[in-house]
Amino acid sequence: MTSTKQTDAGSATGDRYSPAEIEPKWQARWDESGINKTRDSEPGKPNWYALSMFPYPSGDLHVGHWFMYVGADVHARFMRMQGYNVLHPQGFDAFGLPAENAAIERDIHPRDWTYGTIENMRGQFRLMGASYDWDREIVTCNPDYYRWNQYFFLKFFEKGLAYRAEGPVNWCETDQTTLANEQVRDGVCERCGTPIVRRNMTQWFFRITDYADELLDMSKIEWPENIKTMQTNWIGKSTGVDINFDISEYGLEEKHITTFTTRIDTVYGVTFIVLAPEHPLVESLIQPAQEKAVRAYIAAAGKASEIERTSTEREKTGVHTGSHALNPLNGERVPILVGDYVLSTYGRGAVMGVPAHDERDFVFARKYDLPVRVVIAPRDWDGGELKEAYLSAGVHVNSGEFDGLPNREGMEKISDKIEANNWGSRTVSYKMRDWLISRQRYWGTPIPMIYCDHCGTVPVPESDLPVLLPEHAEFKPTGRSPLIDDAEFVNTTCPDCGKPAKRETDTMDTFMDSSWYHLRFTSPKNDKEPFDPEIARNWVPVHRYMGGVEHAVMHLLYSRFFNKALRDLGMVDFDEPYARLFNQGMLITEGGKISKRNRPMPADPLVDRFGTDTVRCYLMFLGPWGDGGVWSDEGMNGPSRWLNRVWDLARRDPERLASVTVDPKAEEAINRAGHIVSKRAAEDYEQFKFNTVISALMEYTNELARLWDAGGISPPAWREAIEKLLRLLAPIAPHITEELWEKSGRDFSIHNELLPDWDDALTIADLVTIVVQINGKVRAKLELPADSSEEDVATAAMADRNVQAHTEGKQIRKRIYVPGRLLNLVVG
RNA sequence: GGGGAAGUGGCGGAAUUGGCAGACGCGCAGGCCUUAGGAGCCUGUGCCUUCGGGCGUGUGGGUUCGAGUCCCACCUUCCCCA
Secondary structure (H helix, E strand, O other): OOOOOHHHHHHHHOOOOOHHHHHHHHHHHHHHHOOOOOOOOEOOEOEEEEEEOOOOOOOOOEHHHHHHHHHHHHHHHHHHOOOOEEEOOOEEOOOOHHHHHHHHHHOOOHHHHHHHHHHHHHHHHHHHOOOOOHHHOEEOOOHHHHHHHHHHHHHHHHOOOEEEEEEEEEEEOOOOEEEOHHHEEOOEEOOOOOEOEEEEEEEEEEOHHHHHHHHHOOOOOEOOHHHHHHHHHHHOOEEEEEEEEEOHHHOOOOOEEEEEEOOHHHHHHOOEEEEOOOOOOHHHHOOHHHHHHHHHHHHHHOOOOHHHHHOOOOOOOEEEEEEEEEOOOOOOEEEEEEEOOOOOOOOOOEEEEOHHHOHHHHHHHHHHOOOOOOOEEOOOOOOOOOOOOOOOOOEEOOOHHHOOOEHHHHHHHHHHHHHHOOOEEEEEEOOOOOEEOEEOOOOOOEOOEEEEOOOEEEEOOHHHOOOOOOOOOOOOOOOOOOOOOOHHHHEEEOOOOOOEEEEOOOEEOOHHHHOOHHHHOOOOOOOOOOOOHHHHOOOOOEOEEEEOHHHOOOHHHHHHHHHHHHHHOOOOOOOOOEOEEEEOOOEEEOOEEOOOOOOOOEOHHHHHHHOHHHHHHHHHHOOOHHHOEEOOOHHHHHHHHHHHHHHHHHHOOHHHHOOOOOOHHHHHHHHHHHHHHHHHHHHHHHOOOHHHHHHHHHHHHHHHHHHHHHOOOOHHHHHHHHHHHHHHHOOOOHHHHHHHHHHOOOOOOHHHOOOOOOOHHHHOOOEEEEEEEEOOEEEEEEEEEOOOOHHHHHHHHHOOHHHHHHHOOOOEEEEEEEOOOEEEEEEO
């Protein structure tokens, strides 16, 4: 028997694995051949839309991007090799703030900056070897894309889904502008450091709240439970009662304050009312003696963020207005306070204070010495003072005619009484607010609206779209949108009456762009409509959407809303945009996140040193894709060595085996190994466990190397084994497998092949190791046929010296047998 | 504050879902080879040990013949929030 060492094979063919040569070669070849082009349909192949969230063109693709996009590409390639017609597009989410900041800092036009970074990133994407169909690329800042944002906006406006209203914004006094939330760091403007204040401005909104209940229904999507829970919590539906407290004694236009509560059963326990500082009635209810204190309080409250204000750790503060309101149930006159733990944006911006039965109200009442009245008696209550708010169920006390009722029943009876007397009504409240679309920024889609002194707010006619961003804008560090000062842009004529009018200068939130880009990818060059509905229905709902968990409640909720709005406009006939969602984890370094600002680690140098396939393997080997990974510089050696070994094995000349006598046992072993690895790899690919796909393939290569050295294998069996290895590895390492596929004399391309099939019967070993335990401790391991009976195993076990030693003179009280696995003897 | 995820060797992680803990890889140690390399090959590597074995999956309890896996309480870390 000859033992053929790998060095022999290497010198025989004289080649080495050289990623720097083969990777650019195949990337060019794939481009030329159009292998990544996706047709709208292919006979005999079901469509599969594998979409990854497109990137913001921030300048460089860092390894964090690679981690995400390689995983998505592996999935797309896997599905192709499972026989699907796969759509795997890529584009750029190209509008947004960083371009504008770059314009201010470096005196470069946002457009030039953006197209520059896109050009750079296209090259880096190419380096990644991803199987994108670049003919379908989308760049959202192109007028041929954003014109459709405007088109949708007009449709939403017609349908009453877009409206203009006052809403709170972050305002920087120094820069005289609103700031996006991401521009506010620790309560100050990130550019000039001025503390930001909240103020109300007239802005455009989409009525996402109209769809709140439908958005809560997630029966038509297969998404991770945590994401669904996050959306549910975000929407924050609560059912309760709006109840009016009378303030007619002040002779105002408003005769009452409406509060929303989910605990109307506690209404007899109301001892005060708290208004949010922004509540419209605050101004008229301030009594002269309190004026100074209240105004100071409101000014201070404007500086706190909502997260701070609703924190349970923060001290609850408030101030008396000096006014009072009447509780309609018991006619009691209770004081009205202003407190910033009440938000204007939730419920009615006013709450009834029930210290006995609400934690926050309890703390608040203690601090301001307001009475605490128990109206739901705790079990075994002695009538004394409460040490903390009592939140559980109980029986009504101090509640007039409802005394003695269980509070659950009281809740309904009291609600009935309130409705019967017109004091209020049962209602549903949501935490989610309407989607604020307006941004006071240049680098975004202009909102296609015109303000005319005669005709009011007039939509730009569809035939006039797109409303183009002006070419020459001035970018100065004033913070004001350059559009406001662009007379040529702002001044226009009214489409209705033809008189001079002014354009809206707000641009759209960039979540608008990402709400429908998946539709655009299905017919990206359509210049008649945003997408072809007939083609779109063959791809959407997206079969598998992949991206980060950070979009759980923003992008993913907006897209769902958008889809439902389009459905109601008759533009699509399905209810959801993304059927299945998978969240890849985050790649971190020991220092923290790789993406974002702190540590962008470019992939290019790694590719230079190790090659794309090695970087791809390394990233996918770090751990389960869904869990993210921790980057370390040293781990790259593993996959690098492994791919070299793969190269070596695949380059061995099988004819060298021909002189060896074929051993049926060896043939069976190599065949079995092929079936086992095919099963393991396919199952793990399916579940995005790319790390264990790789470890299975590593074990397989180790096994092949052993089998080669042991000899007894026929050349055809070896060829088949290598072919399986290449096909199974192709989704992760597309270049090396393509090269080796060609070198072994097969037709272009391995990426048009299917993954190897397997026979379950051949994945089960016929000899198994059975563990023998005595009282749960391992005392022997037996090699026995897989189909051994319990008696066979017990007999074999008792023949073992160590087992005898541990059972000697003891009685076997119990015997547990797990077929093919374990025998546990309980002795005593 | 609210919501979510997770704790296994020096490190990343694996474990057929209640059945041999540590697969695979990194790192480290020893050896081999020589085109002296960031290359390749072989061997070893959880901890303790009187070499019989004992102990080990964040901590403390519990269920079970048997727990990384299930139950209860606690501790810690990470991620997200118009």
